[in-house]
Amino acid sequence: MTTMTKFKYSKRVPADGTDAVGAILKAAADPKIISFAGGLPAPELFPVKEMQAAVDKVFEEHGQEAMQYGAAKGVTALRELILQHVKEKEGVTGALDNVLVTTGSEQVLDLVGKAFVNPGDTVLVEQPTYLCALDVFKSYGAKFVGVAMDEQGMKMDALEDALKAHPETKLVYTVPNFQNPTGRTMAVDRRKKLAELAAKYDVYVLEDNPYGEIRFAGTHVPAVKSFDETGHVFYMSTFSKTLAPGFRLGWVVADEDVINKLTVLKQSADLHTDNLAQYAVVEFLDNNDLDAHVKEISDLYGKRKQLMADGLKKYFPAGVKYTNPEGGMFLWVEVPGVDDTVELFKECLKHNVAFVPGDPFFAGKPQPGAFRLNYSNAKEDQIKVGMKQLGEALQEAVNK
Ligand SMILES: Cc1ncc(COP(=O)(O)O)c(C=O)c1O
Known part of the structure; x- marks a missing residue:
């Protein structure tokens, strides 16, 4: 229920009241989209x-x-x-x-x-x-x-x-x-x-x-x-x-x-x-042996990161920079010549692939053309297909 009351929130509540990242993750949750946007672990390795x-x-x-x-x-x-x-x-x-x-x-x-x-x-x-x-x-x-x-x-x-x-x-x-x-x-x-x-x-x-x-x-x-x-x-x-x-x-x-x-x-x-x-x-x-469990997680993420890095090399336009993490769940991509990363995100959605634009990760002025990719939560075949789609979307964007 929404009423007409204008609530007097404290200063702690963000003034614009919008959740930009929430909106991005919602858009990326469409089942036809291969999403590298979220930051979730691989659920198949939860020790249920x-x-x-x-x-x-x-x-x-x-x-x-x-x-x-x-x-x-x-x-x-x-x-x-x-x-x-x-x-x-x-x-x-x-x-x-x-x-x-x-x-x-x-x-x-x-x-x-x-x-x-x-x-x-x-x-x-x-x-x-x-x-x-x-x-x-x-x-x-x-x-x-x-x-x-x-x-x-x-x-x-x-x-x-x-x-x-x-x-x-x-x-x-x-x-x-x-x-x-x-x-x-x-x-x-x-x-x-x-x-x-x-x-x-x-x-x-x-x-x-x-x-x-x-x-x-x-x-x-x-x-x-x-x-x-x-x-x-x-x-x-x-x-x-x-x-x-x-x-x-x-x-x-x-x-x-x-x-x-x-x-x-x-x-x-x-x-x-x-x-x-x-x-x-x-x-x-x-x-249980937590070290053995963590090794299993790390091995899987290492494999997924490598697939993502292979896709970057194979499909991304020349001049694109990216990090090469030795662990964790994310890598960072910088596409030169892109001014509006949110616009780029929308273009990529049309190619059925998603990431999180870099802007909200910056305290000050964001770095244009930067975005985060998650590799822990996508299956191997999704990474292969998704990176190809992402590469095509980026090729189009930089050739515009
Ligand atoms: C850098 C960092 N700090 C803290 C957290 C919060 O994690 P949790 O509350 O699940 O321990 C996260 C979650 O992704 C994170 O990436």
Whole structure:
């Protein structure tokens, strides 16, 4: 039901009230369209049977606890497993008081925004960056300054220039591994430098790492947080890409004082993260080999990325640039000579293929002709056909 009432929303609600990306994903959802637009994992690799067994066991052994209200910081056994996991995988160390389980890692963005960003505060972001992070920080009144990237991730000289030019900066947000949207990974020397700069300029780094474990080529790079000696880096990750996003299980590892403040804010938001999901994941991790499962995911995504890269080489017009990720779910394409990427998107829809135009990933002026392709959620035959269709659409667009 829609009434005639003109609602007086808070300033946090976007003024135009439109959801440009939602509209793009809706258009791309047409069954005749091969969509590289969304950002979903491959559902055929969700460990459905194993999870069903885990949930059954939880109901048998901890049914009442799993259905009761729980602790705001999360189920202790899960927090312990997370600590062990981040130490083993990322060299991130901490005690139980340094970890908070959240409702998806998306909630970490919201809690950090709420805890640290006052209206008018400056947040430095990679150019381009994860668009939902922009939306969250914007809702708390952040002003953004974009920091240039290259194939090695955020450029540290550009970051230091931005820190000097904006001494009021509170937060630096980075997705250092297989970044959404570009697929780029930050080099290890830059990670060390980032931790150093955070301490030197007394700003906080929010290190968002949903994709780091999904590596199908190259070698692992340790987390920025592993170089942090002063507590300026907050590390966040999630089970969304390694297990399943539907559980909505994420976490943040940070200084105990920060965790306590984030916990108070989390209590106002949702009291605690879904208890059943937490118990089920603990049970799953006790009885299954997560590393083997993640390897299976990485192998499949590696194969799909290669098919996409082959299609790019074969069908795309000369001069088109694209990234070559060693993991994660996305690659980034730049088509020179295109002014309006949304218009290009519409043209591609006519060829029954879709991507996400780059514009919403930019805090400032968007880069024309840039777009994101997802390779995790399309089957191999769809990638082969879709890349041919996309190549034809782009040939037409650049020859206009
Ligand atoms: C960079 C980045 N951060 C955070 C998230 C949120 O993930 P979740 O809330 O499922 O943990 C996503 C989701 O795609 C993402 O790409």
